[in-house]
Amino acid sequence: MSGADVLKVESLVVETAGEATVPILNSIAFSISAGETVCLVGESGSGKSVTALAVMGLLPKDALAARSGRILLGGEDLLAASPGRMRDLRASEIAMIFQEPMTALNPVLTVGRQIQEVLETHTTIPYRKHRQRVLDMLEQVHLPDPARIFHSYPHQMSGGQRQRIMIAMALILEPKLLIADEPTTALDVTTQKQILRLISELQQKQGTSVLFITHDMGVVADIADRVCVMHRGHIVETGKTQDVLRHPQRDYTRQLLTAVPSLIPRPVRPEDSKQIVLETTEMSKVYGSRSLFGGDPPVAAAKDVSLSLKRGRTLGIVGESGSGKSTVARCVTRLIDPTSGGIRVRGQEISDLSRRALRPYRKRIQIVFQDPYRSLNPRVTVGESIAEGPINFGTPRRQALDEARKLLELVGLPADAIGRYPHQFSGGQRQRIAIARAIAMEPDVLVADEAVSALDVSVQAQVLALLHELQQRLGVAILFITHDLRVAAQICDDVAVMQKGRIVEYGPAETVLRHPSEVYTRELIEAAPGRNWDFANFRPFTPEAPAAPPQG
Amino acid sequence: MALFNASRSTLSGAIRAGAAAAALLMALQNGLAAAPKTITAVMHSGVRVLDPVITTAHITRNHGYMIYDTLLAIDEKFQPQPQMASWAVSDDGLTYTFTLRDGLKFHDGAPVTAEDCVASLKRWAQRDGGGQMMMGSVASLEATDAKTINLKLKEKFSLVLDLLAKPSAIPTFIMPKRIAETPADKAISEHIGSGPFKFVAAEYQPGVKVVYEKNTDYVPRSEPPSATSGGKVVKVDRVEWITMPDAQTTVNAINNGEIDYIEQAPWDLLPLVTSNKDLNVVTLNKLGQQTMGRMNWLYPPFDNPKIRRAALLALNQKDVLAALVGNPEYYKVCGSMYGCGTPLATDVGSKTLTGDGDVEGAKALLKEAGYDGTPVTLLQATDVTTLTAQPIVAAQLLRKAGFTVDMQPMDWQTLVGRRASQKPPAEGGWNLFFTNWVIPEVWNPVVNPMLNGRGKTGGWFGWPEDAKLDAMRAEFVKVATPEERKAIAARIQEHALEVVNYVPLGQYDVPGVWNKKLTGLLFSPVPVFWNAEIKD
C-alpha cells in the first residue's frame, strides 16, 4: 500500500433518524489507498450499502443519519461538508455505480444526455465539446457504435450495456474513488465477468480507488486487494484478500466461507429407482400475439425440451436469464400451458388435460417459487397455507392442520408457528414454509424454481440441506431450476444447460460440469467468479482444464 | 304612461316629427361606430319556445310583444283599445268590423293585410281557451278587403273585444298568413312580426339570450302609451334579454352595473338592492299575480266534494303568503277568484280563506265524509322560488286538519309533465298542486282556465266535470252590461268555491329592479320595452 489514503472512514456511526434511534453502523472504520480495490462483503442487513450511501452523502434523510465519526476524502471530512460542497464532490471526486442497471438509469432521458449532465454540472467544458467527450467515454467502456448509443434510451439496451453506461457516467470525470454497490449482482455470470474486467481496466488506466460492495465471495476472490467483512453493522474482519480467505480469523468469516457451495459436483449417487416420475417430450412454449393488427412476431420461450426425471433424483436446469428455464418449470406444473409436446407425470399425459381433468394430477407435482416474500399469502396463516392443498383433496381440516404442524417441524420450524402470519418470518423461514406446503401434497415431483437464489449464502446452504434431507426421507424427485452453477453442482444428479429456449447440453452433473462438451457450457463455467477458490476448505483450487470440446 | 318622464306631452308631439330624423341620426351614429343604445334585461326565464301561440309561457308571450303587434290592446284601465285595428260593432252586436290602420308592415317588408290577421286569429282561437269559446259563437271570420276584417256571430257573445285585446296568456299576435297557417300544435319556424322590435335570429341562444333590435320601419300610434296600447315608440337600438339561473348572481350583477333591468326580483333579496341609490325598485305590473291550488277531481280523496271542501277550509291565505313573500308590502289577501282590483272582483264565499281558515270545520267535514286516510299526493316544485312555499304551508295546514299528505318534490318541468297525467296518484298521477297566474289570465270566467267544467277531455288539469259551471259561463258571455256580468261572475265564484274548483290563495306583486339610467319603463301587465330610454 503506497501513498495517502484516498478514503478514510473513522468510527462512523449511522443511526435511524427520529427520537428512538436504532444503530445501523456501529463505529466502523476502514480506509482505501490510491488505486486500491477494497471489498465490503457481508450478507443482507450487514450495513454494507448503508456504508456506501453514507460516504456518498446519500443517506435517506428522513430515515437515516450519520451521528458521529468522520469520513475523510483526501483529508476533507465529508460529514462536515455543506450540501453544495457534497454536490461538487460527487462525480468529480467520488462516483458511484449501483446494483440494478435496469433501474439506475433514468428511463425517459437518452443515455448520452444523462452522461452529458455530469459535464454540464461539474465542468466548464463548452457545450459543443460535450458530445465528443461523451462519445470518447462510451468508446472507453467498449460500447459498440457510440454514436447510436448516445441517442438510445436505457430500455433499448441490455443489462450489461446499461452497467457500462453507468460506469462511463461515473468515471467520465476520473474521480479518485469509485464506489460500486453490488454492480454485477443482477447480471448474468458471463456479463458479470466482462463488467468486472472493465472496471479493473479503467481502474488501471485512471488510477482510481474502488470500494466494491458485494455478497459474493467469488467476486471478492477475483478482484479485491483487501476485504472488509461486515456483519450487523460492524466490520468483523479486515485484511488482505488472500489472508482472509486462507486464514479467516473470526468465526463469522469462517461460517460465511464454509457456506459457499463448491463448484465441484458432489459425488455421484446410486440410482435407487428406475421409475420415471416426470418426462417431457419435445415440449415447446411459444408466445405470440394473435392480434387483428399484427403485433410482435412469435417468440419461442422453450423449444423442443425433452427431459426425464426418476424417483428420488434431482435434475438441475441451469442457464442465464431468458434461457427459458423458468418457462419449463411453469409448463411442467401446468401454471402455463405448453404450446406443443408432451408432459407425463408417472406415465400420465397431462399436457392436454383441461383444468378440471388436471386437478387430480396437480398434487403429484408441486412448485416452490423464488421470492419467499410473495409466495405466501400475507393474509392467511402459515398453517392454513400448508393445509389448503390436503383440504382440497379431501383431508379433514383438523387432520390437515395436525399434519401441517408435523410438516413445520419437518422443515425445522416450531409446530406452534402454525397460527402465525408470513410477515413474522424471515426469508429463509418462509422458504421452508413454502417447501412444507409443497411437501404436504406428497408430490412425486417438486419443482424448485430458483428457490434459493434470493437467500443469503448461509441460509441458502441450510435450505439446500433441507431439500436434500427431504429427498432422502420421502424419495421425492426434484426439478431444480437455477442460474447458479455452484448450487447446481451441490444438489443435482443430472444437469440440463439451457440457452435461448433450447437444451444445449444434458447429462450427469459430473460430466456436464467437469467435462462440458459444449462451448456455451464451458463459457458459463469459466465465467463463474472465484472458480479458483475452494472457499469451504480455505484454499485455492486449480480446476482441471475442461476437456476439449469434441471436434466437429 | 311614462314613468319618471316629466315631459310627456312634448314627447308624444315630437315622436313623429323626430322619427325620420332620429333614424337618420341613428344610422349616422352607427356609421360612426358609436355604441348602439342597448338595454340589458334579465327576464324571469329563458326564451326557449319562440311561438307565442303554441305555448302560454309568459316569457314567450313577452317575446311576442316585442316582435309582434296585436290587433287590439288594453289600456291601464283594462279597457280594449285599438292597436293595429280600430273596430265598429253593429247595432245588434253580432257583427264586428275591424279596419287596419295605415303603415303596418312586417319585418320582411310585406304590408300587413286583413288576410294575415284572419289567419293569425284563427290559429290563436285554436289554442286560446277564451278564443275557443268565442269561436263556438262565431258564424264567420273573414277578410273583406286588404284592410277590413269581418267577424259575424251566430249568437250573442259579449267578450269579443275583451278577448281580442287581452294581454295574456295568448294575445292576438298578428303574423304573416304563410306562418299563421302552421298548425296550432306545431311550432312556427319563422319569426316575423310587425311589432316595434325585430328578432335577431343570429344572436338567439335558446335559454340564454335573445336580442331584439329596433324596427325602424315601425309606425307607432299617435296616442301616448298605456299598458299594451297606445304608441309603441322605441327609443333604444337594441334590447338584450339574458337569462340568469341564479337569483343571487342576478342581484349581484345589477348592483355591479353589469345589467340594467331585472324583470322579477326575488323579495328576499330586495334588501340588497334597496340600499343601492342607483337602482329603482318598482312593481310595474300593478295587478300582480294570483297563487292558487288545484285538486284532481278524478281520484280519491279529492273525488269527494266534501273532502275537497274540507281541504279548502283547512287552508288560509295569510300563512301561505307570509311564507311565500314575507314582506307584506308585496302581498295582499284576496278573496276573489278573478283577482282583486279587477272589474269582476268579489269576495263571495271566501271568508275562511281570507280569514284564518277553519281547521275545526275541516276536521268535522272530513269525519262526515268518512275520510279513510288516503294520502294526498302533493306535487312540490323545488326550483321555482315563487312556488316552493305553497306546498310546504299547505302540507302543514292539511295535516293539522287530519289529512295524510305525501309531498313529492320535483323540478317545475317535471311537475308540468306530471300534472298532465290522468293516471291514479300511485301510478304517476297526483292529487294537488299549486301554480300562479297573472291576473289578466284569471280575471273573468272565460279566460280563467280553471273555470271550465269539461272534464277529462276539455278541462284543465284536475279535470272537473261541472255542467252547472259551464252553463253559467255560457250565460256570462251573453250578457252585455257590466252589472250583469259582475252578478254572474259572483255566482260562478260562489259555486266554484262551494264545489272547490280551485283554491285561490292570494295575490302578490313581484317588483322589477332597474338602474336609474334606464327611464320610461311603462306600468303594464306585461313587461314592454317601448318608450324606455337609456342614458350612457
Next chain:
Amino acid sequence: MAIHLKEETEAFSRWRMPALRFRRRLIVPVAAGLCLAALVVMAVFAPYLAPHDPLAMLPAQRLKPASEMFPLGTDAFGRDLLSRIIYGARVSLIVGIGAALISIAIGLPLGLLAGFFRILDGILMRIMDGIMAIPSVLLAIAIVTLSGVSIWTVMIAITIPEIPKLVRLARSVVLSAREEPYVEAAISVGSSMPKIMWRHLMPNTLAPLIVLGTYICASAILTEAILSFLGAGLGTETPSWGNVIAEGRVYFQINPGLIFWPGLFLSLCILSINLIGDAARDLLDPRLAKRSRL
C-alpha cells in the same frame, strides 16, 4: 438476488415509522374519527338533540339571526336552522354510507368476475367504460329527475356512476394478484376457482375497496349537495345538508349563516371521511398510499 438491497430498503421503511412518530400520525385520523362519530351520534339521536321540529314553520320568524330560541337562526320559512342541520345529518350520512355500501356490494363481485373471466371481462368493461364516459352529475340528475325524488333514488343515482370505479379497481387488483406466486401456489395445490377468489383474491381487493369506499362516501355526500343545488335534490321535507345549503344560497348575502353552518357540517363530515380514508389507505396497504385516489 435483487433481494439483498430490497431487504435493506425494506428495513429502512420499517425504521421510517418509529413508534413515537406513528402515534403522532394517528392524531389526525383519530380526531377525524371522533368528529365523524359525533356526527353519527347526532344523526341517530336527532329527535332528542334537535331543539325544534325541523319542518315546523313560523312565517313570522323568517330569516332571523341566531337567538336564544333559534341557536343558528331560521331559514326562509322560519324553520330552525340548527334542527334542520341535525336532522340533515341523517340524510347526508345515509346517502353517503349507503352509496359506498351499495357500490361496493355491486362493484366488488362484478370486478372479481371481470378479473377472472375473460369473456365476461370484455362485455362488462365496455359497459363500465360507457357509464364512466357519462358525466356522473349529469347521469345522477337524469336518474333523479326522471325517476322521481326520494332518498333511495338519490342514493342510487349517486351510486350508479361510482360503480365502474369500484369494478375497475377490484378488477385491476384481481388481475395483478392473479400473477402473485401465492395464487399460483394455490392453483398448484388444486384449489378451486371460487376458493381462490374468496380466499386469496377477495382479501386483497377489500383493503383498497374500503379506502375507495370512504372516498365514494365523501363524494356521494357532496354530489347530493350538488343535486340539491341544481334543483334535482331531495325535497324540503327531508332536510339534508345539501338542500339546506341549496335553499339557503339565495339568502347568502342576507344571512350567510344559512350557507355557512350547513356548509361547515358538510365540509367537516367530508373532511373526516377523507382523512379516515387516507389513514385507512396508509394502514391497510402502504403501497396504495402512493397510488391515485380514483
Next chain:
Amino acid sequence: MLSYILRRILAAIPVMGVVALFVFLLLRITPGDPAAIIAGDMATPEQLERIRASLGLNQPITVQFFTWIGQLLSGDLGTSLISQTPVTTLIGQRLEPTLSLALVAITLSILIAVPAGVMAAWRHGGFIDNLVMSGSVLGFSIPVFVIGYMLIQLFAIDLGLFPVQGFRSIFSGIGPFAERIVLPAFTLSTIYIALIARMTRASMLDVLGEDYIRTARAKGLTERLVLFRHALRNAAVPILTVIGTGFAFMISGVVVTESVFNLPGLGRLTVDAILARDYPVIQGLILLTSFIYVAVNLLIDLSYAFLDPRIRY
C-alpha cells in the same frame, strides 16, 4: 401507432353504443312530457295530445330509437323539441364558454397543482407537504358552489376586482375575457387542483424513491434538476391519467360553475335539457361529452408515448 389509434377508435364504438342505448332507454322508460312543457300552463288534454303527435312522441320506442340512430349515422343530432333549433347549433353556441372555462381551469390547475405536489413530495412530511395535503383534502370537502359564492363575495363584491358573472368571447379581447373567466376557472379548479396535487405528490414520492434519482443525486445534480428534469417526467404518466379521469369531475363542476357565474355553456344547456325533457338535446349532449371523454383519454394515452420512450403503441 396508427394501428393503435385505429384500434382505440374502434374500441370506442361499443362504448359510445352503450352510452347511446343507455341514455335513450333511460329517457324513454321514465315519465316526462315535453309536450306539456312546450304548451305551458294552459292546455287541455286534447291540445297536449296533438302536440305530442306533432313531435313524433306517439311512435313506438323502437321506431323512435332507430329513427334517432339513423339520423346519428348520417351525422344529424336532431332538433330540439322545445326550441326547434338543431342540436348541433345549440351545442355550437354553447361550446365556447365551456371550452374556455375548462381549458383555463385545467391550465390553472396544472400550473398550481404540479409545483405544489412536487414541493410536497420533495419536502415529504414537512411543512409544505402538510400544507399541500391539508389544502387538497379541504379542496375535496367544500362544495363547488360554496367556493364560488365565497370567491364572488370576496373578489367581485367586496374588492370589486372582477365582474360577478357573465362571459365574453376571447375574440372580443383578452381583457374582458380574462376578467370574467378568472373566478369561475378558479372555482372549477379547486377539486382539480386537489386531485392533481395529490397525484403529483404520490407519483413523485414513488419516483423519488427510484434508483435513477439516487443516480442523479450521485452525479451531483442540483435538487431543481433532480426534481424537474429527472423526477417529474417520470412521474408524469399517472398525473396525466388523473387529469384524464378528472375530466369527468370537471364536467360535473362545469354544470355548477356555469350556474353560479352565469356562463352560457354546455353544462347549463344539459341541465336545462334534462329538466325540459328535451330528448334530442340530452342525447346529443351526453353523446358529445362521452365522446370528448373518450377522446381526451385517448389523447392522454397517446401523450404517454411522448413522455416515456418505453411506451410504444
